[in-house]
Amino acid sequence: MTVIEFKNVSKGFHRAVGQRLLRHYLEDLLGKSDPDSFHALRNVNFAINDGESVAIIGANGAGKSTLLSLVTRLAPPSSGEVIINGRVAALLELGAGFHPDLTGRENIRLNASLLGFSRKQAGDLYESIVDFSELHDFIDEPLRTYSNGMMLRLAFAVAVNLDPQILIIDEVLAVGDQQFQAKCMDKIYEIRNQGRTILCVSHALGILQTLCTRALWLDHGQLIMDGPVAEVLHAYEGRALHAPSE
Amino acid sequence: MWNGDYLFLLENLIVKDFKIRYRNMSLGVFWSLLNPLVLMGVLTFVFVKVMPNNNVPNFPIFVLCGLVPFNFFSIAWNNGTLSVANNAGLIKRIPVPREIVPIASVLSTTIHLAIQIALLLLFVVAFGRGVNWHWLWLPLMWVLEIVFVCGLVLATSALDVYLRDMRYIVESACTVLFWLVPIFYTLDIVPREYVTVYEFNPLAAMILGLRRILIDGVSPNGDAGLVYKLAFTSTVTFILGLSLYSRLKNKFFDYL
Numbered sequence: 158m159t160v161i162e163f164k165n166v167s168k169g170f171h172r173a174v175g176q177r178l179l180r181h182y183l184e185d186l187l188g189k190s191d192p193d194s195f196h197a198l199r200n201v202n203f204a205i206n207d208g209e210s211v212a213i214i215g216a217n218g219a220g221k222s223t224l225l226s227l228v229t230r231l232a233p234p235s236s237g238e239v240i241i242n243g244r245v246a247a248l249l250e251l252g253a254g255f256h257p258d259l260t261g262r263e264n265i266r267l268n269a270s271l272l273g274f275s276r277k278q279a280g281d282l283y284e285s286i287v288d289f290s291e292l293h294d295f296i297d298e299p300l301r302t303y304s305n306g307m308m309l310r311l312a313f314a315v316a317v318n319l320d321p322q323i324l325i326i327d328e329v330l331a332v333g334d335q336q337f338q339a340k341c342m343d344k345i346y347e348i349r350n351q352g353r354t355i356l357c358v359s360h361a362l363g364i365l366q367t368l369c370t371r372a373l374w375l376d377h378g379q380l381i382m383d384g385p386v387a388e389v390l391h392a393y394e395g396r397a398l399h400a401p402s403e
Numbered sequence: 404m405w406n407g408d409y410l411f412l413l414e415n416l417i418v419k420d421f422k423i424r425y426r427n428m429s430l431g432v433f434w435s436l437l438n439p440l441v442l443m444g445v446l447t448f449v450f451v452k453v454m455p456n457n458n459v460p461n462f463p464i465f466v467l468c469g470l471v472p473f474n475f476f477s478i479a480w481n482n483g484t485l486s487v488a489n490n491a492g493l494i495k496r497i498p499v500p501r502e503i504v505p506i507a508s509v510l511s512t513t514i515h516l517a518i519q520i521a522l523l524l525l526f527v528v529a530f531g532r533g534v535n536w537h538w539l540w541l542p543l544m545w546v547l548e549i550v551f552v553c554g555l556v557l558a559t560s561a562l563d564v565y566l567r568d569m570r571y572i573v574e575s576a577c578t579v580l581f582w583l584v585p586i587f588y589t590l591d592i593v594p595r596e597y598v599t600v601y602e603f604n605p606l607a608a609m610i611l612g613l614r615r616i617l618i619d620g621v622s623p624n625g626d627a628g629l630v631y632k633l634a635f636t637s638t639v640t641f642i643l644g645l646s647l648y649s650r651l652k653n654k655f656f657d658y659l
Contacts, residue, residue, distance in 0.1 A: 170657060179568045229498050232656035253496035258423050270415040271497050273407025 158242070160323060160354050161205040161228060166237035168198040168223050197223040199378040200237070205371075207243075210355035212365040212386055214393055215375035221358045224375065225325055228356065243322035243354070257301035261292060261311055264300055268315045282318050289344075290314035291337075310337060317344045324348055326357045342368075362390055412499065413507055420511030435518040439470045446470075446587050459589060461618060464523075464530050468613040469586030471519045476552060476606055477577040479512040483556030484563050484573045491659040501652045502645070505560040509553050520545070527617045537616045540623050544612055544630060547637045551605040554640035561651040564658050585610055605640070608633040 198220045205211055213221050226232045227239050254271040255264050265286055269279040287296055290310045300308060317324075326345065345368065349355050359365055365372065365386065372389035374382040382389050446466045450459075459465050486508035487494065487501075494501060528534070563569035584607045585593070593601060601607045612623030612630060624630050 179566060182566065226495075226656060231495060231498055233653045254493050256419060256423065258426055259419060263419075263422070267415045267419055270408065270412040271493065271499055274411070275408040276411045279411070 158207045159204045159240070160207050160242050161203075161356075162238075162240040163201050163203050163227075164238040164240070166198060166201045166227065166234045166239055167196060168220075168227060168232065169196045169235045196378045198227070198234075198375075201375075201378075201380045203373060203380060203383055205354060205356075207354060208352045209371055210349050210357065210369045212369040212372040212389075213356065213358045213375065214360075214362070214365070214372055214389070218377075219375040220378045221375055222327065223378075225327055225356065225358065228323075228325065241323075255300055255308065255312065258299055260299055261287075261296040261303070264311065265296075265315055268312070272315065286311075286314045286318050289318065289340075306334070306337075313341055317341070317348065323354045323356065326355065326359070328359055362394070366390055407499075409500070409503070413503060413510070416503065416507035417511045417514075420508060421514050424511070435515045436522055439467060439474055439519055439522065442470050442474075443467050450587055461530050461532075464526050464532070464618060465614065466587050467523050467526055468617060469584070469610045471516075471523045472548060472606060472609045472613065473581065473584060473586055474519060475512060475516040476548070477580075478515065479509045479549075479552045480555055480559070480573055480577065481570070482512060483508045483552070484559040484570050486556070487560040487564055487655065488567070488659065494655055495659055501655065502557065502648060505556045505648070506553055508560075509549065509556050513549060516545070523617075532618060532620065535616070535620045537620065537622050540612070540616060540630065544609060544623065544633065547630075547633045548605060548609050550641050551633075551637035554637065554642070554644035557641075557644035557648040561648045561655075564655055565651065580606065602627050602629060602632050603636055605633050605636045608636075 201220075201224070213224060215221055223232070227234055228241065230239070230241065254268045256267070259267065265283060266279055269282070269286075274282065287293060290313075292307060292311060295303065295307065300311075303311070324345070342364070345355070349368065355368070357365060357369060369386045371384065372382075372386045372393075373380060374389050374393055382392060443463055443466055447463050450466075451462050483505050486505045490504050493499065494504065559569055559573055584604065585601065590598060590601060590607075590611055602611070608629045612633065615621050615623045615625060615629075
């Protein structure tokens with residue numbers, strides 16, 4: 158079964174987009190600003206089947222994060238079609254819904270509800286989330302007193318316990334100390350071995366090689382290679398050596 | 404896409420807003436009472452002592468019937484307008500149903516409203532106006548005002564994403580409305596040709612209805628059918644706000 162399908166997908170951004178004031182609209186009307194747009198993705202086609210684990214590689218600005226925001230449907234494509242079957246759990250940015258003034262316990266509840274847990278699931282999973290994060294002693298302290306590493310532990314613990322059908326990992330493999338990192342990797346392998354689909358963006362090519370079976374290589378918004386992970390990584394590394402400026 | 408538990412999410416977002424607002428205030432909910440009490444005192448002083456031009460009995464509760472709905476309206480509308488832009492992190496990174504953000508913002512202000520309603524009812528009883536059967540209209544009327552504000556907030560919070568000046572427009576509109584809504588004057592002194600406009604303004608209808616129930620002890624509807632007009636305008640505003648929001652929400656990612 159196909160869980161993610163991109164049909165001729167392009168995504169453009171206006172350079173000026175972002176915070177806009179009345180002044181900018183008036184300038185548009187008067188023809189002052191130039192409506193110069195750039196393409197973060199250009200005519201991308203691929204299909205991912207249930208249970209595949211796919212790495213997405215490419216230089217900074219190649220369109221990897223844009224691709225993930227389309228998969229999570231946070232952004233609509235400018236043209237083409239994105240088809241998704243199944244519940245997506247994104248680790249796009251860990252702790253996106255966290256608030257520093259709430260305690261760890263309150264943030265777990267809030268984040269769980271944002272990620273789609275029901276009240277009952279959140280209650281049932283609360284203990285295993287706290288256990289996984291190993292933050293029992295700090296759980297009733299406000300999040301602003303946490304170190305960065307502690308916050309990431311908590312966020313990772315919430316996200317991987319959601320039991321997603323499609324797990325998206327965006328450069329968040331470096332969570333906490335080595336021991337905790339190993340624990341996170343074990344959890345990701347466990348999710349993969351349960352037959353879940355995994356999309357993984359990382360510059361840690363060693364991890365990608367063992368975790369994924371297939372790789373997509375994006376370059377300036379275009380999908381330039383799609384194939385078994387070893388081949389794509391080999392080609393990617395070769396290119397990186399020949400063009401060190403990229 | 405997002406098939407989670409709407410009520411659970413809504414509850415958590417409301418609790419979050421409320422806790423954040425009050426956890427950093429040493430006097431907590433006392434601040435909810437201070438603003439209407441101070442304004443009630445000032446307006447009573449001005450219109451009873453400085454320029455005693457109209458014979459409104461029980462002026463303090465008369466003016467409080469105007470201040471409580473207005474205070475809620477202006478805080479909920481202003482905060483709600485900012486809610487989408489302020490939650491950009493959440494909207495850009497978690498695929499939650501996006502309507503829930505501005506609605507949760509309005510609903511979290513209702514906790515503050517509830518405290519003010521308690522204050523209002525306390526004053527009404529203290530001024531010797533007893534409880535009557537028409538009080539049963541009150542919950543419905545408050546719900547209609549909340550629906551009205553949700554509609555407005557859905558529209559302005561979405562527009563604020565595309566046009567950051569929206570927040571200043573809303574701020575100014577609130578200042579103007581303070582004068583155009585019968586907070587410190589009665590509908591009797593409004594020229595006849597404008598009376599219908601007042602009655603179709605949900606905020607004015609709310610205030611007029613409250614006074615009929617709490618001060619005059621009569622049904623809020625009267626000849627004008629105030630509650631029906633309130634229901635009509637609130638529902639229409641909500642539907643328009645929601646359809647505008649669902650049209651604009653798709654491109655939030657690009658503009659936030």
